[in-house]
Amino acid sequence: xxxxxxxxxxxxKILARASGNxxxxxxxxxxxxxxxxxxxxxxxxxxxxxxxxxEGTGRVAKPxxxxxxxxxxxxxxxxxxxxxxxxxxxxRAFVAEHGITKFHDVxxxxxxxCHQILPERGYVQPGMVVVGTxxxxxxxxxxxxxxxxxxxxxxxxxxxxxVALNIEVPRTIRVRVTGRFGKHVGPKDLILHLxxxxxxxxxxxxxxxxTGETIANLxxxxxxxxxxxxxEAGATAGIVPGDAETVRYLxxxxxxxxxxxxxxxxxxxxxxxxxxxxxxxxxxxxxxxHTVDNVKPVSAVAGKSVxxxxxxxxxxxxxEDLAEAAAIVRGKHxxxxxxxxxxxxxxxxxxxxxxxxxxSDFMAAGAVVMNAGCGPCLGVHEGALxxxxxxxxxxxxxxxxxxxxxxxxVYLSSPAVAAASALTGVITDPRKES
Amino acid sequence: xxxxxxxxxxKPRKLESTRVILSLGDDVSTDLIYxxxxxxTVLPTETPALAFADHPAFQALVKAKSIPxxxxxxxxxxxGCGSSxxxxxSCLKGLDVVVVARSFxxxxxxxxxxxxxxxxxxxxxxxxxxxxxxxxxxxxENRTKRTAFDIVPLPRARQSIIDAxxxxxxxxxxxxxxx
Ligand code: SF4
Numbered sequence: 001x002x003x004x005x006x007x008x009x010x011x012x013k014i015l016a017r018a019s020g021n022x023x024x025x026x027x028x029x030x031x032x033x034x035x036x037x038x039x040x041x042x043x044x045x046x047x048x049x050x051x052x053x054x055e056g057t058g059r060v061a062k063p064x065x066x067x068x069x070x071x072x073x074x075x076x077x078x079x080x081x082x083x084x085x086x087x088x089x090x091x092r093a094f095v096a097e098h099g100i101t102k103f104h105d106v107x108x109x110x111x112x113x114c115h116q117i118l119p120e121r122g123y124v125q126p127g128m129v130v131v132g133t134x135x136x137x138x139x140x141x142x143x144x145x146x147x148x149x150x151x152x153x154x155x156x157x158x159x160x161x162x163v164a165l166n167i168e169v170p171r172t173i174r175v176r177v178t179g180r181f182g183k184h185v186g187p188k189d190l191i192l193h194l195x196x197x198x199x200x201x202x203x204x205x206x207x208x209x210x211t212g213e214t215i216a217n218l219x220x221x222x223x224x225x226x227x228x229x230x231x232e233a234g235a236t237a238g239i240v241p242g243d244a245e246t247v248r249y250l251x252x253x254x255x256x257x258x259x260x261x262x263x264x265x266x267x268x269x270x271x272x273x274x275x276x277x278x279x280x281x282x283x284x285x286x287x288x289x290h291t292v293d294n295v296k297p298v299s300a301v302a303g304k305s306v307x308x309x310x311x312x313x314x315x316x317x318x319x320e321d322l323a324e325a326a327a328i329v330r331g332k333h334x335x336x337x338x339x340x341x342x343x344x345x346x347x348x349x350x351x352x353x354x355x356x357x358x359x360s361d362f363m364a365a366g367a368v369v370m371n372a373g374c375g376p377c378l379g380v381h382e383g384a385l386x387x388x389x390x391x392x393x394x395x396x397x398x399x400x401x402x403x404x405x406x407x408x409x410v411y412l413s414s415p416a417v418a419a420a421s422a423l424t425g426v427i428t429d430p431r432k433e434s
Numbered sequence: 435x436x437x438x439x440x441x442x443x444x445k446p447r448k449l450e451s452t453r454v455i456l457s458l459g460d461d462v463s464t465d466l467i468y469x470x471x472x473x474x475t476v477l478p479t480e481t482p483a484l485a486f487a488d489h490p491a492f493q494a495l496v497k498a499k500s501i502p503x504x505x506x507x508x509x510x511x512x513x514g515c516g517s518s519x520x521x522x523x524s525c526l527k528g529l530d531v532v533v534v535a536r537s538f539x540x541x542x543x544x545x546x547x548x549x550x551x552x553x554x555x556x557x558x559x560x561x562x563x564x565x566x567x568x569x570x571x572x573x574x575e576n577r578t579k580r581t582a583f584d585i586v587p588l589p590r591a592r593q594s595i596i597d598a599x600x601x602x603x604x605x606x607x608x609x610x611x612x613x
Contacts, residue, residue, distance in 0.1 A: 165608075168591040379469070379471060399463040401488050
């Protein structure tokens with residue numbers, strides 16, 4: 001081990017503790033214990049790999065700690081095919097066999113997208129090591145955890161051993177954010193702007209740590225947007241080290257009553273570099289086809305016609321997002337020739353949006369409100385695009401074929417830009433619409 | 435436990451002369467490699483048929499079973515970005531191809547190593563379909579274009595997994611070592 005010099009980042013502290021070291025530094029290889037291991041429908045593949053590990057060993061295939069496994073059905077709910085339904089059935093049997101309690105089935109009370117369920121239920125706390133068989137597992141850094149995406153075989157290994165094998169402690173890029181967001185400008189614009197600066201691989205193998213007064217004042221909902229999309233710059237993880245807002249969220253919204261241990265970065269921690277962003281001057285931005293780093297101010301693409309508008313996903317399907325979009329479409333109508341689809345990120349959000357009248361605002365405007373889940377985001381079972389069509393969406397990826405058709409285009413934006421565009425049928429600056 | 439056999443992943447130099455069957459640009463996403471609509475298909479025996487499902491020319495080769503063992507898929511920067519779906523690695527592993535790219539996205543690279551898909555990082559690498567490729571020592575040579583590129587070693591943190599012949603074997607060994 002190297003000599004301890006200088007301070008440590010939050011991620012270095014989390015990994016040191018989880019691997020039983022006094023301290024670790026970027027570049028060290030560690031084996032952190034896993035505090036939470038999340039999968040969705042792809043648990044079906046994890047189960048296959050998990051069983052294969054035990055084959056011929058004479059040992060019983062039992063997960064190391066079922067209470068630390070979370071499985072949430074969200075990608076294809078309700079099942080779009082017999083194949084998915086059969087996979088889900090297989091996962092249910094595994095869940096029952098091993099007594100996995102953090103299981104969220106296709107339900108209108110406790111269902112939803114994995115990256116919303118984990119924070120919402122208080123499953124993630126500051127200082128945890130979270131792995132998930134989903135690239136947007138980076139989301140959970142918003143609660144001050146070190147959270148990263150892995151493949152199914154790696155998850156099977158974690159289920160067997162309870163550790164993440166051979167993890168190289170990543171270097172950290174600090175993103176210091178100052179200033180106040182203007183009207184209809186928010187965290188989605190900030191993260192798209194940052195990805196535009198860094199490029200789609202600019203943070204490969206790095207952690208993005210968000211700091212500064214703007215972040216301190218940002219809700220957990222907004223922080224989730226930043227950490228969720230950190231992976232679109234290639235980052236292993238995004239993190240907002242836990243603070244007063246994290247405690248507020250866990251206590252008041254997630255109903256978490258256990259102890260909370262905030263892990264923060266030392267002032268003299270080593271960062272690879274610091275990116276400074278003043279959001280006061282930020283405009284609404286849009287990521288243009290077919291890469292997330294193809295970011296332009298909304299003014300540069302305003303007027304482009306769109307046949308579909310999507311509000312939702314693990315990025316922007318939370319109550320704040322629905323509130324902003326509903327306020328824009330309230331009393332107005334979705335343009336002729338444009339379809340507007342709304343899919344809240346969880347059943348809990350769905351119910352709240354119903355109570356607050358957002359869902360009737362959407363429906364009266366002509367939008368289709370769908371069940372909580374991933375919906376059209378990954379182009380699997382609903383809301384596919386036709387040949388040559390374009391969509392503007394609050395989701396996080398615009399890769400060719402992402403929304404089900406390689407012959408279509410996806411633009412990514414904030415809920416405000418998407419909602420304003422639904423009313424006009426063309427990409428629209430929300431500051432001009434209202 | 436007997437010593438696990440070495441994976442070929444660690445030694446691209448052992449490969450003989452081969453050809454590029456598919457050449458792609460930067461940011462090849464896992465959506466392109468293995469479209470989301472096939473995510474319910476998980477078996478490594480079934481995923482190869484769906485590799486680059488929306489790429490008609492490549493699909494024709496897959497259907498005709500005319501992809502030679504060790505053929506090269508050439509990529510630019512950030513190959514395998516996006517979704518963590520392991521099918522993107524398992525489908526290519528099943529076709530027994532080698533992916534040579536200027537750089538790889540983290541999760542895809544790890545999935546490849548975990549499953550034993552051969553991946554080679556060669557900054558600056560460029561090749562067109564049909565080009566002849568040779569792996570030699572620490573480098574990769576494009577014989578057709580008369581260009582050569584250095585190979586960046588795989589992350590050292592993952593070497594023990596490569597040496598074990600993949601993550602299943604590695605985890606099994608670790609499991610058996612536990613009391
Ligand atoms: S909403 Fe989209 S990005 Fe988020 S978990 Fe679902 S498929 Fe993935």
